[in-house]
Amino acid sequence: MDFTMPARAEDFRAEVQQFLAEHLTGEMIAATRDGTIHSPALHRAIADRGWLSGAVPAELGGGGMDPVELCVLLEELQLHQAPADALGVAVVAVSMILEHGRDHLRGTVAPRLMSGEVLACLGYSEPESGSDVAAARTRAVRDGDRWVINGSKMWTTLAHVADYVLLLTRTDPEVPKHRGLTFFVVPLDTAGIEIQAVETMGNERSNATFYDDVVLGDEWRLGEVNDGWTVMKTALKYERGIAGGQFPSPPVIEAAVDWARRARRADGSRPIDDDEVRNKLVRAMIDVEVCRSFAYHTAALASEGTMFGVEGSMTKLFASESYKKHCAWFLDMMGAEGLLTHDDPGAHMDGLIEEHFRHAPVTAIYGGTSEINRNLVAEGWLGLPRSRS
Amino acid sequence: MAEAFGDLFAREATPEAVRAAEAGCGFDPDLWGKLAAAGAPGMAVGVADGGGGASLVDLAVVVHEWGRRIAPVPLVEHAVCARLLTSVGGQRDLVTAVTSGELIATLAPGPVEPGGTALLVPAGAVADVVAARRGDDIVVARGRPPGAARPNTADLPLADRDLSGAETVASGAAAASVWDRALAEWKALMAVAYAGLAGEVLSMGVAYTKQRHQFGVPVGSFQAVQHGLADAATRSEGARLLAFRAVSAVDAGRADGARLASMALLFGAESARFAADRVLQYHGGYGYSAEYDVQLYYRRAAGWLLQLGEPAAEIAKLADADLGPKAV
Numbered sequence: 002m003d004f005t006m007p008a009r010a011e012d013f014r015a016e017v018q019q020f021l022a023e024h025l026t027g028e029m030i031a032a033t034r035d036g037t038i039h040s041p042a043l044h045r046a047i048a049d050r051g052w053l054s055g056a057v058p059a060e061l062g063g064g065g066m067d068p069v070e071l072c073v074l075l076e077e078l079q080l081h082q083a084p085a086d087a088l089g090v091a092v093v094a095v096s097m098i099l100e101h102g103r104d105h106l107r108g109t110v111a112p113r114l115m116s117g118e119v120l121a122c123l124g125y126s127e128p129e130s131g132s133d134v135a136a137a138r139t140r141a142v143r144d145g146d147r148w149v150i151n152g153s154k155m156w157t158t159l160a161h162v163a164d165y166v167l168l169l170t171r172t173d174p175e176v177p178k179h180r181g182l183t184f185f186v187v188p189l190d191t192a193g194i195e196i197q198a199v200e201t202m203g204n205e206r207s208n209a210t211f212y213d214d215v216v217l218g219d220e221w222r223l224g225e226v227n228d229g230w231t232v233m234k235t236a237l238k239y240e241r242g243i244a245g246g247q248f249p250s251p252p253v254i255e256a257a258v259d260w261a262r263r264a265r266r267a268d269g270s271r272p273i274d275d276d277e278v279r280n281k282l283v284r285a286m287i288d289v290e291v292c293r294s295f296a297y298h299t300a301a302l303a304s305e306g307t308m309f310g311v312e313g314s315m316t317k318l319f320a321s322e323s324y325k326k327h328c329a330w331f332l333d334m335m336g337a338e339g340l341l342t343h344d345d346p347g348a349h350m351d352g353l354i355e356e357h358f359r360h361a362p363v364t365a366i367y368g369g370t371s372e373i374n375r376n377l378v379a380e381g382w383l384g385l386p387r388s389r390s
Numbered sequence: 391m392a393e394a395f396g397d398l399f400a401r402e403a404t405p406e407a408v409r410a411a412e413a414g415c416g417f418d419p420d421l422w423g424k425l426a427a428a429g430a431p432g433m434a435v436g437v438a439d440g441g442g443g444a445s446l447v448d449l450a451v452v453v454h455e456w457g458r459r460i461a462p463v464p465l466v467e468h469a470v471c472a473r474l475l476t477s478v479g480g481q482r483d484l485v486t487a488v489t490s491g492e493l494i495a496t497l498a499p500g501p502v503e504p505g506g507t508a509l510l511v512p513a514g515a516v517a518d519v520v521a522a523r524r525g526d527d528i529v530v531a532r533g534r535p536p537g538a539a540r541p542n543t544a545d546l547p548l549a550d551r552d553l554s555g556a557e558t559v560a561s562g563a564a565a566a567s568v569w570d571r572a573l574a575e576w577k578a579l580m581a582v583a584y585a586g587l588a589g590e591v592l593s594m595g596v597a598y599t600k601q602r603h604q605f606g607v608p609v610g611s612f613q614a615v616q617h618g619l620a621d622a623a624t625r626s627e628g629a630r631l632l633a634f635r636a637v638s639a640v641d642a643g644r645a646d647g648a649r650l651a652s653m654a655l656l657f658g659a660e661s662a663r664f665a666a667d668r669v670l671q672y673h674g675g676y677g678y679s680a681e682y683d684v685q686l687y688y689r690r691a692a693g694w695l696l697q698l699g700e701p702a703a704e705i706a707k708l709a710d711a712d713l714g715p716k717a718v
Contacts, residue, residue: 005638258713274716279709280702286712287653294631315624378623379616383596386611 036206048117061099072300094121096239105220119164141170182229203360241313257331288323314374321364392451403461411462415539426491446641457586464513471495495519514549515539529556544693578651581633584658588626595669622665629661659695
């Protein structure tokens, strides 16, 4: 039994750090201020390095990277604040296509996603359905060997830079909700698709996408008709493997330490010498070590070939909730100065903590809300009775 | 091995046995005898010293089961002190008697004055051997244990011990590194014990809320209850993983071992207290009654950590190490 990272992972960490030193620039990070957490150059470089295809499971035809190394890659990307939102989506999309797609999707879309040449986005949520994802109402109606799609999707983040959307549609409204769903891979340049920006409190840009008599050949269908829930479940499975997101706090803590060393209070003292500040910093560092323990454990499970489930929910729940708490603590620590945004020339570290404070809430919402994750822990880990239908 | 000890603790360290020990000084001599016969007290002492040669991680797996049953025997203090005695060398007879469990050993976590008394020593009520830090030395006192504890929240065998006759067994840099390692081992192992405690208290919570009906449905079907238990389970699992990671790091002598051990203990205690609090709450009035077992766990969840001293002092030490000392 070993609970620490094996030596090979630390060798790989050095490799990733070297890669980031060469390919990740301050400009790339600054460019995300436009709201799009994606850098085409970085995405291509990661793909060229073989890490995108590598993250796709070997049994599907991907590189089958060691999950422990994948964990290190995701950790380092996040510690360096690399704009890599498209990476996880691409890996999930490729995995879904390789598992459920037929020749057309496997031959044309998957290889170009793996090479980083094209991007995908996810079309699950709708204006009326978020956590209850199987309640999707976007309709796909068969017309000979074509499909006609009408409806709308919410939170199709990256749609404005992506080439494809993985679209969850309703193909049979007469049967129980999980049994009338079908997935499609839809080229975003198809006639009838409209993309509207959704601005957020965190400056991140998401999208609402609208589908008005979008006509699609049957070759774009992913999985069997009315079997979309099976495809959805594999998406959730692959999402866990590439989830990342366990290390949002370290940059915030580093910035807080930096501020606490530099700032001077009215009496001339430094915040870093205040016990309350030190207590919060230590507690945040402990939370980071808990996140790290979760991440290494799930990676080790995956490495042994054990598919983890609820552990992923626990990791995400703990990481996002503690991140929110840390952002609030350190915003408060700075008093009025904490409120200054990066537009203010005097903002500490370009307003890093303030920016994280506005970003943090979404992490407890997207990719499974904290409430859904608590339900999954209650049912799947503790064995409590199901409390909803 | 873990399974065998797990069975032994489940069979012998029953809630009835825990309550019986509470009527005395928080110690169950029969259980200690059985553990000694099974080789537990010296399992993580080297074979050359007559021990079982198990690693700290192996010991931790047993400690997890010990924590699960809040077993009234000083397994962790004893095991850590036994390893300390072997690493300072010499005193063959003492090492042999401690390794076999014939003598019970412990350590006083706080520094003691020359000729002074160590207050509230963990397992002080029953330990024949007490190791302590005095100035730059490690000292060891041998003597009859008082056999009575100072009455306390968690019914732990805490007692004051006169260390005026203690003998120096290590000094200077060697003493510092042995002592720091012993404390790190105690913290990491107690963090694992806390994971065991939290796991068991959560099992109680799940069993009770599935069986207890109110408003015509199981209490455990209410989301308010489910989400409290889910938060407790999540923190407790994180605490368990961090605790074992800390044990691995301490065992391997890694530079971050002491830091992780301290963090694991603080987080483990906090998570276990949160779990015990939620489970007591979801038992309603019965959770508060002496008849139910939750209260046994609730009190120990608070007590184990405080044997070390103030949590704030532990946090301050972590802060000094990670942030540099405070300006004065």
